[in-house]
Amino acid sequence: MLVSHLPNMERATSDLKFRWRVRDLIILLAFWQCILMTLCLLYFLHNQSVDLDRQRLVNLENARFSRDSGDFHSRLKATLKPPTKKGEEEARFIKNIITEAPVIGEEIKSLPGYISIIGNKTLHMTCRTCSLVSSSGQLSGKGAGADIDDADCVLRMNAAPVKGYEEDVGYRTTARIIGHPNLQKSLEEDEDMKQEILDDQNTRTDFVIIPWLYEVDINQTSDPVYLLAKNYSKEYPSVEFYLFTKEKLQETGREFERQVGMTRKEAHTWFSTGFVTMLFAIDICGKIDVYGLPPENYCQSHPNSKICTITTTTPSIN
Structure with missing residues (x-):
């Protein structure tokens, strides 16, 4: 009798084991499904965060200085400069910015935010009109040189060349704003450029302004x-070298946060040379003509333009 029940018991045991395997398989599938859904959610949230950060950084690079962004920029008005000939505005990207800075006649302002490397002197500099020339290369072949040189002061960024491009970018340079990571790369590693910027009487600058782009304490x-x-300030006494003071760098950081909506460290980036150059120009200039930077909405109306399709990588600085 016992023997006759053995097959039934084996069958029941086999069925039970099968059910257990099915149950385990279902649990395993549910577990991996949860893992997959969690990964997808994290990926989505990461992309959302990256897109938000990217948009905020784009807002910075567009340098949209609002009249409501605090005392430092409450004195700004920005309008496009009327083109003197058809197509000039689009081709040369000229933006006219009028500040309400106290520029009175020939009075030279003392600027406590900038201090000389030799002697710790405060910068004294005032310009009624300024040409701010970007280093984007967009002025090549545009013949803007005479207009650029017509301003009281000509401001250039980093090591944008002048020699050989005078017809397009002018030949005068009042001040070079060189972000501190670019100083060695632009001058020490390029002897011709060093001679052009610091030594050649026809092309050298009067001032070199060096902002530290991701440090405050030097x-x-x-x-x-x-x-x-x-060493350069000693070797080339005809050129005056100035640094942003610690207080000026802190002020720059606050302005960055107002414009972007996050601190530099939160954005994992550094200040761009264009950003600090614009702040410097606002400090010293009564009227600024910006050459070579596209208007804020340019890429919306010109999506196929070369400058709108260039992919750039923003360095990550903690």
Whole structure:
């Protein structure tokens, strides 16, 4: 009798084991489905965060200085400069910015936010009109040189060349704003450019302004960029070298946060040379003509333009 029940017991045991396997398989599938859904959600949230950060950084690069963005920029009005000939505005990207800075006659303002490397002197500089020339290369072949040189002061960024391009970018340079990571790359590693910017009487600048793009405290005894700038200031006495003060860099950080909606560290980036150059120009100029930077909405109306399809990589600085 016992023997006759053995097949039934084996069958029941086999069915039970099968059910357990099915149950385990269902649990395993549910587990991996949860893992997959979690990964998809994290990926989606990450992309949303990246898109938000990217948009905020784009807002920064567009340099949209609002009249409501605090005392520092409450004195700004920006309008496009009327073109003197058909197509000039689009081709040359000229933006006219009028500040309400106290520029009175020939009075020279003292600017406590900028201090010389030699002697710790405060910068004294005032310009009724300024040409701010970008280093984008968009002025090539546009013949803007005479207009650029017509301003009281000509401001250039980093190592944008002048020699050989005078018809398009002018030949005068009042001040070069060189972001501190670019100083060695632009000058120490390029002897011709160093001679053009610091030595050649026809092309050299009067001032070199060096903003630290991702630091506030500068070690003046060991920082290699500071020591390099100090050596240049001794080697080329005809050119005056100035730094942003610690307070000015802190003010720049606050302005960055107002424009972008997050701190520089939260954005994992550094200040762009264009950003700090515009802040410098606002400090010293009564009227600014910006050359070579497209208007804010240019890429919306010209999506196929070369400058709107270039992919750039923003360095990550903690």
